Amino acid sequence: MKKVLLSIARLAVLVVAAFFAFALSPAEIDAIERPAADSFDADLVAKGRDLAALGNCLTCHQSEGGAPYAGGYGVETPVGTIYGSNITPDPETGIGRWSKAAFVRSMREGLGREGEHLYPAFPYTHFTRVTDGDLEALYAFLMTRQAVAKTVPNPDLPFPMNVRPLLAAWKLLFLDEGAAPSDGLGDELERGRYLVDGLGHCGACHTPRNLFLTEKTDAYLRGGEASGWANPPLAGDIHSPSPWTAVQIATYLDGGFAEAHGVAAGPMAEVAAKLKDAPAADISAMAAYLVSLQTGVAMPSADNSKTATPSERIALGETLYRGACARCHEANGQRGTSAPGSSQGLPLAQSTALHAPDGRNFAQFVLHGVEAPNGEAGWPMPGFADLLTDEQIAAIADYLRHELAQQSVWDDMSERIADIRSQGEVAR
C-alpha cells in the first residue's frame, strides 16, 4: 500500500513538474562574445571587488586549492551536494558568454543564461535584493577575472530534487523578487540591512529553514545550523552573557575574533576571512544593523539543582580542565580571565559557545581546535580529538557549564561528542 501511495505521489510530482516546465519555461538569453577586460571601467571593477568580498562569493565559487571563482566547492545540503559554479569569464565552462542581462537575471531570478533553473544553494532569494548599480559592478569585476577552463560536477541530488523544472514551483512559493522597500531606518542602518539581507546573505545560515529548506520569515536571523555547527541567533535574544556591541561585531566580521565573545570558527571562519577584504564602512554598517536586531540576552537563570551529573564527574572535569585548558584560557590563576592582547585563549566565562542552548559548538571547538584562517601560519587552538575521550570532554563541558556559565549541564553530551567526532572535521 505504501509503495502504491509513493508511486502516486511521485506521479503527481512529475505531472506538476511537467506543467511548470511547460508553463514557466524561461527563455534563453543570447550568448555574446566575451567582452574585452579593458572595456570595463576600472572604478566599477574596484567597486565590484568590494561587493564580491561582502558577498563571500569565493566561499562557494572556489574549491580547496582551486583557482578563484572557478567553482567546484561542494555545498552540503540536507538533500545532497551542490557544487559552486565556475563564474570566471571562460566562454565554455564559465560565464564568458553571459551578457549583463543574463548575469542580472541569474542573481534576481535564479536562472542560468540558457533559462535553466538554478538551485537556491545559490542564495538568489537574497541576491534579488541587490541594486542594478551593484550588479553591474559585480558583473564588471567577474568578467575581468582570469578565465579558467574548469567544469564543475553536476549536483548530487536524489529524485525528485534532481528535476530542475520543479524549482519553478519552489520559486513561485518562496522567491520574493526585487528590493525590499525602504523603511526609514536611516542611512547607516539601511545600508547595513541592505548588505545583511542582500549580498551578505547572513540569513542563509542564521535563519532556520522550513520543510522546503526555505528560510522561515517569522524567525528572521533567529539561528540556524550548518555542517554540524549551531549558527547562533543574530536577532532577538542572543546566547551570550553580555550583548554584542557594534564594534565587537565589526571586529568579529572582519578580524574573525571578538575578545569578549569568541572566535569565528567552522563555516564562519571562511566568511570572516573573506570579509576582511570588504570596506570598513560597510562592515560597520552591517554591525550597526545587526546590533539593532538584538533585544537582549537569553540567559536561563542558574538551575544547578537540575544537574543530575554526579559530582565526581564535575570534579573530573575540573581536573581535566586544569591540566588541558587552563594554561591558555586562564591568566594569573583566575578562572575565565585572560590578559587582553596576550596570546591567551578566550576567557571562557564570556564564550558564546559555552552559553549556547546545546553543546554542539563547544564539542566542535574541543575536538577540532581552531585553525589559523586562510593559510596563515600557526594553530591558535589544538584539537583534542586524539587526546581526550568523549566522556572526558563531556566531563569538562559539565564542569564549565556548572561552574563558569552557571547553567544546567547540556543533556547527552557524551553522545553528542561521539556523533560530532564520527562526522569528522568540516573542511571549511
Added chain:
Amino acid sequence: MVAMTVNGKSVSVDADPETPLLYVLRNELELNGAKFGCGLGQCGACTVLVDGKAAISCLLPLAALEGRAITTLEGLGTAEAPGPVQAAFIEEQAAQCGYCIPGMIMRMAGLLAETPEPDDEEIRAALQPNLCRCGTHMRILRAARRAAGRPSEEDNFAFAGSGQNVGGTSS
C-alpha cells in the same frame, strides 16, 4: 594513582592528576625524548603516541590517561638499534639543533600506523602542526619519505603545485 602502559610496560604514577603527561614522562619516568617547547600545544616538540595516535603531551593531564597506552621516542628503538622512522631520520641527517625531531619522528610514526604508504600530501598534512625553527624542513621531508618506504632519488623534495613549508597551513 593512575595506571597506564608506557612503551609496552605497565606503570602506575602517583602524581597530581592535573600534571601534563609530558612532565610525568620526563620527571617521573625519566623518559626525556619528548621535549618541552611551548607548553601550549603550539609547537609539537612534545608529541608522543597515545593509543597509537600522535598527541601533544603538554596539554594531556594524567587524569585522562587511566588504562591508555603511551609510546615515546624511546619506545621506537635505541641508539644501537633505531626503529625504522628513527633510522630514516639518521640516514637523511634530518636534524640541525634537533629539538623538534623527536616530535617529528613521533608524528611520522603516528601517520605510518594509520596510513602505511602515505603520499607527499599526506606527509605534509601530518607534519603540519610540528614546528622547526632551524629550517631543516626539506631534510625532514626527505626522512619522512624514506620512512614511508620511498627514499628520494633527486636532491629536491619537489612538490607539485605547492610552495608551502612544513608548519604552514594549506588553505
